[in-house]
Amino acid sequence: FEDPPDLYEKTEFLLREWVSIINSPNNKEPPSKAFSMFVHQMNVQGILKTDDLITRFFRLSTSMVVELSYRLLSEQTVTTSGQIRLKIYHTLDAYVKLIAMLVKHSGDTQNTQTKINLLNKVLGIIAGVLLQDHESHHSDFQQLPYHRIFIMLFLELNSADPVLEAFNFQILTAFCHTLHILRPAKSPGFAYSWLELISHRVFIGRLLQITPQQKGWGLYAQLLMDLFKFLAPFLRNAELAKPVTFMYKGTLRVLLILLHDFPEFLCDYHYGFCDVVPPNCIQMRNLILSAFPRNMRLPDPFTPNLKVDMLQEIAHAPRVSPNFASMIQPLTFKKDLDSYLKARAPVTFLSELRSNLQVSNEPGVRYNISLLNALVLYVGTQAISFIRGKGLSPNMSTIAHSAHMDIFQNLAVDLDTEGRYLFLNAIANQLRYPNSHTHYFSCTLLYLFHEANTEAIQEQITRVLLERLIVNRPHPWGLLITFIEMIKNPTYKFWNHEFVHCAPEIEKLFESVARSCM
Amino acid sequence: PLGPVPLQKEHQMQFQMMEAAYYHMPVPSDSEKIRPYLPRNPFATPSYYIQTPLPHSDTLEFFQRLSTESLFFIFYYMEGTKAQYLAAKALKKQSWRFHTKYMMWFQRHEEPKLINEEYEQGTYIYFDYEKWSQRKKEGFIFEYKYLE
């Protein structure tokens, strides 16, 4: 509002001028020379006089290059698409060059704060123009101009340059914040470009590999959480519409890259991801849970007489992000939980447990899944420390007869089918590579199977494991060793159960698994 | 036992926008620097043509098996990329040297007549990218300051 009267014309003139400088074929001037002359022109036009004018300049410029893109895209035909896009790229790339040079040269070389302030401002303006455009163009919204500006600006500011390198982490942070503002739930019309941006090879390289001390991991995890939260409602129902299938397959590709190149990243953040991935997304969740540290050698789960509790890694507690204990709300509930764990009192804690977890009577959405996931992991980790505190290590006998196991057994008995399914999933989500959580929860699941007072519980435990095993690979190591133990160890009398023989194909499946582990 | 859950209103809105965007997806070149030649864009070739890059085609060993002519093509038409870098390495393995003033690749045709601190002089073969052919040059002075 209230742009100074001639600002639009000045901006248009300057932008046109700059684009022709950058794109003129016989422009032998190095961009830096052209740039300093151009900045002089901006000064003459008074653009750089105040912060407000600079902001207006960038908003107008962004709108202009976006409008030009829309105009050119509206003219494109199948045959001219290539040339049209090239024309759009030339203008957008020149605009990006201007932004990058202004960011790089604003303030003196040491003063990185001025530079990063300008970058945050410009990214914020572009995001603002995008959201406004997204709102007004609605289903005619075009991703291209914003996609190109963001990726080219990211590449420019991450090119090998000592000045930029000095504040690279702030540059990455600025982009991640902007992409969080533009997360798919906020601008679904930009979702495909957004996924392409966060999975660009340079973006992944910078955030997950080059940035030291894994400082980029938290930023990247946040963006993946945004992606899973957006996809969750669409993936929650098995039939996927084409646009969703496309997004889902794209997500699988990105997760495969992470599983292959950065498994430790998936290990650290598995909890947060599985908290938002819908429970019916079996394979995607298995993909996340299958990650294990590259320096770890996993013993073949089918090894006869594999002594899991003899593995040295089984005593190590894995890193888990985010802090799940803080997700146990409300505080009064957390207080009661802690006091029950400490003194098995108040006894009412167990009988009220289900009501604390249930949020509605609507089938399919009855329970607070996040709270249940946090509760299970919290009680389990408390149990491990409690057992360790007695100088013991978790096994089928040391995990029994404790406040922790009271809670788990109460949940197994007291919850309805839906609730128990979510509860068992929360446990199965901890069956990963050899570590203390995998070991404890594997014992817990087997203990619940053994101590179950109804066959329904045993059947449901089997279902939860089976549905994770029958999908295509990968399968988490902890899942395999738990299932193998359950069908192999006569203590569990697995083969005596009615449900094991409920249908020929089910029986055949169990037998094929049994054969592969002799 | 969770069964399907109907989409909430806000998710239906999101789906509409996503679906609209699905019909103008980004193309590969949207995320790449402008390539003067051979932009990264799929072109529908007959399905019996190779549709994916040959295995190991991004290794130096693969580039060393290419003809010199192919390496020159890659060097001059894929500049600023890993392909150009690999082509240059493969050319150097075949004793080609890049002249940074003429921006052409030279190869000794025989031992130079004269060698000193500044330059060497003799008969060379060089690749002329304007005429796109290899040519012989006798008595050429290759100044070391132009040796890349």
Add this chain to the structure above:
Amino acid sequence: LGQDLTALGLNLNSPENLFPSFGGPWAETPCRPQDVDFHVPPEYLIN
């Protein structure tokens, strides 16, 4: 049963990292050497 994750165009058995030539979430094949920017000596930028 989910997807066959080996059929998404990624060479999952590669001993090298995949991300440097990742073609993106929609790409059926990795980037080719001519797609990947490389910090070549400036003399090579002949254009």
